[in-house]
Amino acid sequence: MELDKHYNPKAxxxxxxxxxxxxxxxxxxxxxxxxxxxxxxxxxxxxxxxxGHMLNNTIQDVLIRKARMExxxxxxxxxxDHASIATEAKVxxxxxxxxxxxxxxxxxxxxxxxxxxxxxxxxxxLEQLKKLGASCDWKRTRFTMxxxxxxxxxxxxxxxxxxxxxxxxxxxxxxxxxxxTTLSDEEVIFKENNSQLYFVTYPFTEETLASGVEGKGxxxxxxxxxxxxxxxxxxxxxxxxxxxxxxxxxxSVPVIGRVIPIISDDYIDIEFGTGCLKVTxxxxxxxxxxxxxxxxxxxxxxxxxxxxxxxxxxxxxxxRFACRKQIAKDLEEMxxxxxxxxxxxxxxxxxxxxxxxxxxxxxxxxxxxQTFLNRHPQVLSSVMxxxxxxxxxxxxxxxxxxxxxIKDWNISRQLWWGHRIPAWxxxxxxxxxxxxxxxxxxxxxxxxxxxRIEDLHQDEDVLDTWFSSWLWPISVFDGFKDPKNKDIQYxxxxxxxxxxxxxxxxxxxxxxxxxxxxxxxxxxxNVYFTGIVRDKLRRKMSxxxxxxxxxxxxxxxxxxDGVRMGMLLSSxxxxxxxxxxxxxxxxRNFCNKIWNAYRLxxxxxxxxxxxxxxxxxxxxxxxxxxxxxxxxxxxxxIHEDFTAYKLSEALMGVYKLxxxxxxxxxxxxxxxxxxxxxxxxxxxxxxxxxxxxxxLLHPFMPFISEELHTALHNGNPDKPMIVSEYPAxxxxxxEVWDGALSIVTELRTLRNSKGISxxxxxxxxxxxxxxxxxxxxEPIVSKLANISQFKYNQERPEKAxxxxxxxxxxxxxxxxxxxxxxxxxxxxxxxxxxxGFLKSVDSKLSNEKFVANAKPDVIEKERQKKADAEExxxxxxxxxxx
RNA sequence: GGGAGCUUAGCUCAGCUGGUUCAGAGCAUCUGCCUUACAAGCAGAGGGUCACUGGUUCGAACCCAGUAGCUCCCACCA
Numbered sequence: 001m002e003l004d005k006h007y008n009p010k011a012x013x014x015x016x017x018x019x020x021x022x023x024x025x026x027x028x029x030x031x032x033x034x035x036x037x038x039x040x041x042x043x044x045x046x047x048x049x050x051x052g053h054m055l056n057n058t059i060q061d062v063l064i065r066k067a068r069m070e071x072x073x074x075x076x077x078x079x080x081d082h083a084s085i086a087t088e089a090k091v092x093x094x095x096x097x098x099x100x101x102x103x104x105x106x107x108x109x110x111x112x113x114x115x116x117x118x119x120x121x122x123x124x125x126l127e128q129l130k131k132l133g134a135s136c137d138w139k140r141t142r143f144t145m146x147x148x149x150x151x152x153x154x155x156x157x158x159x160x161x162x163x164x165x166x167x168x169x170x171x172x173x174x175x176x177x178x179x180x181t182t183l184s185d186e187e188v189i190f191k192e193n194n195s196q197l198y199f200v201t202y203p204f205t206e207e208t209l210a211s212g213v214e215g216k217g218x219x220x221x222x223x224x225x226x227x228x229x230x231x232x233x234x235x236x237x238x239x240x241x242x243x244x245x246x247x248x249x250x251x252s253v254p255v256i257g258r259v260i261p262i263i264s265d266d267y268i269d270i271e272f273g274t275g276c277l278k279v280t281x282x283x284x285x286x287x288x289x290x291x292x293x294x295x296x297x298x299x300x301x302x303x304x305x306x307x308x309x310x311x312x313x314x315x316x317x318x319x320r321f322a323c324r325k326q327i328a329k330d331l332e333e334m335x336x337x338x339x340x341x342x343x344x345x346x347x348x349x350x351x352x353x354x355x356x357x358x359x360x361x362x363x364x365x366x367x368x369x370q371t372f373l374n375r376h377p378q379v380l381s382s383v384m385x386x387x388x389x390x391x392x393x394x395x396x397x398x399x400x401x402x403x404x405x406i407k408d409w410n411i412s413r414q415l416w417w418g419h420r421i422p423a424w425x426x427x428x429x430x431x432x433x434x435x436x437x438x439x440x441x442x443x444x445x446x447x448x449x450x451x452r453i454e455d456l457h458q459d460e461d462v463l464d465t466w467f468s469s470w471l472w473p474i475s476v477f478d479g480f481k482d483p484k485n486k487d488i489q490y491x492x493x494x495x496x497x498x499x500x501x502x503x504x505x506x507x508x509x510x511x512x513x514x515x516x517x518x519x520x521x522x523x524x525x526n527v528y529f530t531g532i533v534r535d536k537l538r539r540k541m542s543x544x545x546x547x548x549x550x551x552x553x554x555x556x557x558x559x560x561d562g563v564r565m566g567m568l569l570s571s572x573x574x575x576x577x578x579x580x581x582x583x584x585x586x587x588r589n590f591c592n593k594i595w596n597a598y599r600l601x602x603x604x605x606x607x608x609x610x611x612x613x614x615x616x617x618x619x620x621x622x623x624x625x626x627x628x629x630x631x632x633x634x635x636x637x638i639h640e641d642f643t644a645y646k647l648s649e650a651l652m653g654v655y656k657l658x659x660x661x662x663x664x665x666x667x668x669x670x671x672x673x674x675x676x677x678x679x680x681x682x683x684x685x686x687x688x689x690x691x692x693x694x695x696l697l698h699p700f701m702p703f704i705s706e707e708l709h710t711a712l713h714n715g716n717p718d719k720p721m722i723v724s725e726y727p728a729x730x731x732x733x734x735e736v737w738d739g740a741l742s743i744v745t746e747l748r749t750l751r752n753s754k755g756i757s758x759x760x761x762x763x764x765x766x767x768x769x770x771x772x773x774x775x776x777x778e779p780i781v782s783k784l785a786n787i788s789q790f791k792y793n794q795e796r797p798e799k800a801x802x803x804x805x806x807x808x809x810x811x812x813x814x815x816x817x818x819x820x821x822x823x824x825x826x827x828x829x830x831x832x833x834x835x836g837f838l839k840s841v842d843s844k845l846s847n848e849k850f851v852a853n854a855k856p857d858v859i860e861k862e863r864q865k866k867a868d869a870e871e872x873x874x875x876x877x878x879x880x881x882x
Numbered sequence: 883g884g885g886a887g888c889u890u891a892g893c894u895c896a897g898c899u900g901g902u903u904c905a906g907a908g909c910a911u912c913u914g915c916c917u918u919a920c921a922a923g924c925a926g927a928g929g930g931u932c933a934c935u936g937g938u939u940c941g942a943a944c945c946c947a948g949u950a951g952c953u954c955c956c957a958c959c960a
Contacts, residue, residue: 005920190957197960222960269959277960285958345959359958397886398955405956501954536893569908570894576953578894586909589922596920603919649896652908667919674918745926752914752926759917837903844901849940858901865902 003602007588007595009559012707017130025068025722026135028075030490036067037494038076039473039524040136041507042144044083046090046121049128051533051541051579052500054551055571058564059530060498061134062647065699067495068135069726075491076135077476078126079142082118084418084465085179085352091117091417107416107460114417131552133560133702135722142476144468145419152480153468154422154435156518161433165372166411168423168431170363172288173410174348177306177320178355181414182364184464185407186505188348188357195223195345199274199338200331202234205259208249218243218251218262219338221273223345224283225331226323228253229312230301233260233279235290237268240275254336255327256313263294285359298361304414306358320358365421365461367409376516379403379509388512391528391645392574395504402505411464418462427455470510473497473523480518488519497524500532501574528645531576538578554584561701562587568651568700590655591704594697597663598708601686605677612679616672619779620682623669625736627689630661632730635696639729651700658693665741669780687712695724739805740777746803747785750812761788765800767875768792768808802827802879807871809879824880831876838869 020026028035038060043053060076068074091114092102102110126141142149160166174183203217218234231253236243247264267290268277281291281298291298301312308315308323315323331337348357373379380403382388383396390396412421424440425431426448434440437456444451474480479488493515499508508527515523533541533548541548554563565587571577609617634657641650670686672678691712698705698721709721717724743764751758764787766774771792778790796802800811801823841862844850851859 003919006922220960224960267959272960280960284960286960287958289958343960346957392887394887394954401885401956504955572895575895580894580909582909583894585922589920592922593920596923598919600919646896649907652896655908663919664924671919748925749927755914758915758925833903840903844940847940850901851940853940854901861902868902 003595003599005596005599007559007591007704009561009591009703010556013131013133013560013703016703016706017133019720020135020722021138023720025720026076026137027139028073028137030486031073033071033073035491035495036064036072036074037491038064038496038498039476039494040076040078041497041499041503042079042081042142042469042472043125044086045080045118045123045125045143046083046087047080047125049125049551051548051551051567052530053125053129054132054563055533055567055577056498056500056530057129057132057134058567059528059647060496061132061564061702062568062699063496063498064135065702065722066642066726068722069695069698069724071725074135075137075140077140077142078129078134078136078138079140079144079472079476080123080126081465081469082143082145082418084413084415084462085176085181087114087118088415088417089179089353110416128552131555131560132564135702140476144465144472148478148481149468149471149475150419151435152471152475153419153463155480156471156514157422157463157467158433158435159518160367165368165375166365166433167368168363168365170361171366171408171410172285172359172361173364175304175358175360175362176350176353176355177302177304177358178353179350179415180304182360182362182410182412183350183357184410184466187351189351190346190348193345193347195343195347196328197221197223197273197341197343198225198328198331199340200225200228200254200278201336201338202251202254202278203336205250205252208246208251211249213246213249218246218276219274220276220278221341222278223343224280224324225327226308226315226320227280227283227301228278228327229256229308229314230280230282230299231258231260231278232281232291232296232299233294234262235268235277235279236262236264236275237270238264238266240264240268240270242275254331254334258313263290265290265293282361283359288359288361300360302358302360306355364410365412365423365463367411369406369409372513372517373403373406376513378516378522379513382516382522383512388522388524389526391526392572394574395501395527395529398501398504399509402509409464411467412459412461413464414460415462418465419468421459421461421463423459424456425459426451431459466506466510469507470514471518473511473515474519483519492519493522494524496526496528498528498530501529502532504529526645529574531571531574533579534576536578536580538576541579549579549581554581558584558588559591559703561591561704564700565590565651568648571648573645573647587701590659591701593659593663594694594704594708597658597667597690598711600667600671601683601690602711604672604683606680606683607677609679609681611677612682615779617679617682618776619783620670620679622736622776623666623780624682624685624689625734626669626738627661627666629733629736630666631657631689631692631727632733634661635727636729636733638696654693654697654700658697662689662693668784671783692727694721696727698722698724699726737773738777739808740774740781741784742805743781743787743810744785746805746810747787747812750801750814758786761786762812762814763787763789763791765791765794765797765811765813766805766808767794767796767811770808796879804830804872804875807868807875809875827876827880831873831880834869834873834876838866838873841866841869 064074064076094117095102095113157166174188176183199219199221201217201219204213220234234251236247246262249262250259251262252259267286268275279287279290279296281288281296282300299311301309302320303309306320308318310316315326318326328337350357380400383390383399422435423431423433424437426444432440432443434443437453440456441451441453473492473494477488477491478485479492511523515521535541535547539545539547562584566584569583634653638650638653641653670682691709694705694709706721710717747762781787796811797813800813802809802811844862845866
């Protein structure tokens with residue numbers, strides 16, 4: 001059957017993915033083999049595949065497929081994350097679009113809607129991963145909010161609470177007025193902002209004026225005039241000569257006229273603004289601290305959605321930003337706004353909703369991280385001493401810094417979609433922490449036997465999503481439910497984690513904590529940090545910019561293998577990848593190249609070896625040995641690249657091996673004359689070589705390699721490629737001399753530069769002591785360079801072009817079109833170069849300090865260079881007749 | 883404000899513990915080819931003061947110091 005000139009991925013991909021699934025090649029069960037485990041960074045359950053996922057999961061698939069082929073028991077556990085805040089936001093919006101407000105719904109009804117949504121859209125992303133070829137063990141698919149994982153979360157919460165590591169406390173936390181929930185510090189993104197600095201005058205009270213104070217009042221500089229209704233003091237520096245005498249006096253808050261004291265504290269920066277600070281303990285962390293120190297009231301003037309609260313006494317119900325403008329205007333009219341200045345400051349935004357974060361005092365649940373770390377020092381040490389390796393290692397520093405400055409982790413969220421906090425309250429407001437309500441009741445009954453189950457109510461809040469994600473490497477193997485089960489014993493610790501640096505703190509660090517705290521072991525041994533996928537202008541890919549291609553469209557257009565190669569081509573660990581469709585084109589072109597190599601090989605007519613000319617057979621034999629050497633060398637380099645997690649270089653190694661060594665050289669060497677048959681034995685070897693190339697390629701490009709592997713075995717291979725053996729590292733490789741191949745290059749260059757047709761044959765004269773080395777190459781070189789005859793050690797003809805092959809001389813008699821002076825010039829240039837080279841080597845060798853200080857093998861190398869150069873110079877001089 | 887990292891060809895990146903006259907790869911570019919596997923291809927070619935300045939050394943892209951530019955992370959300055 002005639003094969004198409006172009007590889008057609010569509011005809012191939014679904015077929016093989018279905019086949020692998022049917023045969024269960026992705027499945028893993030504990031056995032006697034060495035395990036190799038990866039847990040997927042679970043994407044948001046309602047998410048859609050984007051380029052970042054493509055990169056991340058391609059890398060994981062490369063690693064897992066290679067391990068599988070190396071005979072390890074490869075297990076890649078997939079799953080999704082419930083993504084509390086993101087999913088809830090989506091559901092709220094979806095309901096709002098239908099005219100349903102969350103506040104009108106009961107918790108139960110809302111959750112029903114959310115589960116409906118999850119069941120409808122959840123897991124689409126996993127289906128998309130299949131298109132990419134991801135070889136996950138789908139039977140193990142987990143979801144962070146399924147019952148077993150909820151139980152794990154509850155277990156851990158109770159355990160940490162009982163260990164004194166979780167506490168309920170009233171502190172200043174981050175508040176997202178759009179999501180209407182608190183956030184951890186990590187969920188707040190600080191962005192530089194051009195703000196207005198308002199200079200607002202607070203008038204002195206009559207009492208103060210009566211005490212003989214001069215002036216009208218004090219001017220403070222603030223970026224947040226809308227919070228002045230929450231002011232409880234004006235603070236100055238105790239040493240500030242301008243204000244010293246005012247400390248202890250009173251002053252009144254503009255607009256509302258509340259009387260507040262003037263206090264002093266050395267926290268104040270005399271230089272900043274006017275040196276007076278308005279103290280608003282409810283809305284600023286530093287103010288909160290000052291408030292606590294001087295026992296000042298904290299007046300929260302904002303509602304949970306960022307509007308002015310009625311206790312503010314003015315502007316009630318106005319949005320905080322509208323209020324800022326309004327109050328500035330009003331103050332100006334009152335003559336209390338002195339001026340405004342532009343100022344650059346950083347403003348916290350919610351990672352999910354992008355809302356400007358408010359600092360707010362509230363009662364939340366926290367994990368005491370410092371104590372946690374004190375109890376588990378391996379969390380830091382294991383990374384620092386490379387028990388857990390980071391690729392690239394620069395992230396070790398970042399990790400260390402975070403660990404050393406760790407703060408308590410606010411884990412409660414005012415949301416419904418998530419793991420509900422396992423704490424129960426009695427009507428008196430006392431609480432206990434327990435796995436479930438029954439156990440909570442038991443606890444209450446110890447002190448209050450009369451407590452009834454219907455008196456108890458569970459905490460309304462849910463937990464931070466990461467409070468379930470940090471358990472992922474353990475919980476996916478049911479390590480909490482049944483810590484002695486086979487899976488957890490066998491698969492944990494996992495091997496590699498592939499993830500983005502953005503979630504180093506959110507997730508990676510906390511998984512390491514959870515690993516040591518709840519299993520006593522590290523969760524993984526290597527962490528590969530991917531970069532951010534950007535467009536070629538270095539802009540981050542985003543929906544709003546519209547610069548992110550749809551991965552599924554790309555797969556449709558170029559094939560999954562092409563897309564995988566495109567993703568991998570330029571992405572060393574930790575580097576951003578500048579995605580350009582041309583890279584995917586390169587991937588597709590590569591597929592096409594391989595496809596055509598197959599077309600060539602599959603079209604050859606076979607005859608018995610005896611029917612082939614002996615010289616050709618010998619040439620083929622040599623070609624085969626030569627390729628074997630090239631193959632083994634490349635495989636070794638690829639193994640080293642993998643060891644260092646240099647996947648793009650490993651892929652480049654495969655690419656060059658296939659394209660250059662295999663297609664451009666080897667197949668051309670072996671290829672019979674047009675219409676001529678090939679020896680059966682030779683063909684069998686070429687096919688075997690092709691097959692092991694495909695094995696090498698398979699982790700990167702699973703579909704085409706499986707397809708052609710099968711085709712090479714006439715549809716019936718012993719094993720499919722996915723479980724074939726991966727080419728192993730070779731300790732000692734037999735060198736095959738291939739200097740004769742430079743004759744080919746030499747002649748091609750000659751023809752190119754002189755415009756001579758490849759059809760014009762040449763004879764070649766070689767001056768060498770090793771004609772035996774050249775002889776076996778004669779049939780090969782003749783074919784590739786169209787050579788009529790090889791002659792050895794004859795006089796140089798009058799008119800000839802000469803070149804050096806190593807230290808041997810080569811002449812191509814070439815009477816007509818040759819430019820003698822040009823040729824001479826070329827040789828002289830080479831001679832000059834060699835003389836310079838020799839000089840530099842000589843100067844090294846005659847330098848006593850060099851000989852004294854350099855390592856012996858370096859000196860030996862230099863001596864060899866010297867000898868080589870001298871010989872070459874000698875020959876060139878002869879040639880030039882000088 | 884603190885910390886980390888980067889700067890090598892037009893682009894994206896390799897260059898290990900200093901040692902070939904050391905400057906390399908892929909892509910892009912240029913030249914010539916529809917040669918019966920592949921024009922999504924073949925064969926060639928050009929292209930770089932290794933950011934800058936100084937130092938250490940027999941020897942520096944590599945080590946040290948400083949300068950400039952870029953990137954990222956952390957941080958409560960109103």
